[in-house]
Amino acid sequence: MDRWPSFQVFTFKEFTFSVESYKEYVCGCLVNSGYINCEVTFKQHNNGDYFKGGKISVQIKDNPLQSHILSSFEFDTCVTMGDRLMMYIAARQSNVNETSLFMMATLLGITRERKEYVTNEPTVANIFTTSQQIVRVAFKFANPDRLIEFY
Numbered sequence: 001m002d003r004w005p006s007f008q009v010f011t012f013k014e015f016t017f018s019v020e021s022y023k024e025y026v027c028g029c030l031v032n033s034g035y036i037n038c039e040v041t042f043k044q045h046n047n048g049d050y051f052k053g054g055k056i057s058v059q060i061k062d063n064p065l066q067s068h069i070l071s072s073f074e075f076d077t078c079v080t081m082g083d084r085l086m087m088y089i090a091a092r093q094s095n096v097n098e099t100s101l102f103m104m105a106t107l108l109g110i111t112r113e114r115k116e117y118v119t120n121e122p123t124v125a126n127i128f129t130t131s132q133q134i135v136r137v138a139f140k141f142a143n144p145d146r147l148i149e150f151y
Contacts (some may be wrong), residue, residue: 002129004080007107012078014043016086016135017127017149024068027144036064040137040150042087042127044078057089058125069119069139069148076111079104084148091115098123117142 004010017040024032039061046054057076063071075087090105093114101123105111117123123137129135138149 001083001135002132004085005083006080008080009108010078010085011043011047012044014041015134016041017137017150021151022065023149023151024078024146024150025149026144028145032068038062040062042125057123065148067120068120070118073121075083075125079108083127083128085127085129087127088123089115090122094106096123098140098142100124122148 007088018140019036019038019040021031023030041059041061042056043059044054044056054077058075058080060069060071063069071088074089076088076089078085082088086100086104088101088111090101090108090109090111091114092105092112094101095116120141123142124140126138126140127136128138129136136149136151138147140147
């Protein structure tokens with residue numbers, strides 16, 4: 001895995017990850033896995049300045065897991081976190097209680113006043129790379145404590 005400096009804002013234009021398989025965990029236990037075929041595209045707007053609408057839009061094309069994860073959602077920013085890139089929304093008020101979001105808001109600041117998450121909307125995305133090529137994308141959900149990893 002690549003190493004990244006911690007807590008640096010990471011900007012980009014657009015990239016796509018071709019998915020061949022997935023694993024889904026609930027409360028740390030593997031509950032689903034299998035081979036799938038889809039693409040996840042991350043696109044950052046306005047040079048990554050979330051105060052100027054620089055959100056990150058995420059699209060899952062031909063999403064075979066629509067009952068598990070939305071096909072379209074967004075994040076406010078992307079930061080480097082040692083072994084990964086992390087995308088998130090740090091809202092002052094939210095309908096989820098997520099430790100990693102609280103930590104990011106405390107360390108790097110609030111990105112918006114309010115965020116209401118809907119069912120199957122990820123709260124955090126983690127992107128893992130090797131030689132700067134994406135090898136895994138993980139989406140964290142708050143309710144219940146759930147994680148979907150794409151390979």
